[in-house]
Amino acid sequence: MGLVVKWFFKDNPVPLYQWVAGHVPMVHPGPFSERLDVEYEASEDADHKHSGLRILNPTVDMSGDYKCQASTFDLELEIPRKLVVYSKPSNVEIWTQEVGDDSVRVYCKVRDIYPEPEVTFHMMSEDESDRSKLEGVDVVKTWDDNLYHAMVEVLVKEEELDGPTHFECEVTIPHTQVLVTNKTHYEPRAKVGAGKDDMVSGSEDHSAMAVVVSLAFLAIWRF
The missing domain is CATH 2.60.40.10 (Immunoglobulins)
Incomplete structure (x- = not known):
């Protein structure tokens, strides 16, 4: 079968991780050399056992585009993956x-x-x-x-x-x-002009009502 799995980060042509089926995974020198778990098993299947990538204590500088390249004697596939290491707002x-x-x-x-x-x-x-x-x-x-x-x-x-x-x-x-x-x-502010107009109108109505009541009372008293 001759399965070889390589993981690349961003545009770096040198893989950060490589696994040949039946052998121990290899981590290439670089910022990931102490951060990859070579004992991680993505599957119990011998043909997929170490095909996955496990990053220990990822930091924001490891965010970005990754690419998994899997090849055999007869076939080669490339699968892109995006990793976002985020920090929520304080x-x-x-x-x-x-x-x-x-x-x-x-x-x-x-x-x-x-x-x-x-x-x-x-x-x-x-x-x-x-x-x-x-x-x-x-x-x-x-x-x-x-x-x-x-x-x-x-x-x-x-x-x-x-x-x-x-x-x-x-x-x-x-x-x-x-x-x-x-x-x-x-809370939207009240319109000051409209408030004054309403108050004046209310006062006038109240005064007019008082006059009507007074006149009615006077008429009754005279009777």
Whole structure:
């Protein structure tokens, strides 16, 4: 059969791992030389026993594209695989700041995450039955100590809000199931002008009613 299995990392033409059926696996010198488990058995079948790759204590620098090359005397196959070693964010913070008389700016800060995250904003009704994605978001990402950080913000007109609103910051890592969210509650401000008009109208109505009642009482007294 002559089965030979080789594992490659990214574009390196030198395999990091090689196994010839019936022999002990070999690890080539390099950053993986102390991190691969040569005793790992992917199957009890002798023809597949050491075909798998097991990395001990993987770190973020080992993320990337891998390729398994299996060959025999008659056939050769290549199978790509992607490995994502990720770090969840240490903190996702969201808050709002009123801008002028008619707008609110929503902020979200994400700390210590890897690899580069995707951050989106959503707006939802108080009972969360109506949820929509916010557009026009500004994102600034930085890199420090092998981790990403992000500051995200968006400006929303209060006229677009239908009463009390939840703003949600959603953080995801591509090619993983990582999903971290945080949200904040916002109460739209009342229109000051409309409030005054309502108060004046109410006072006038109250005064007119008092006059009518007084006149009616006077008429009864005179009778």
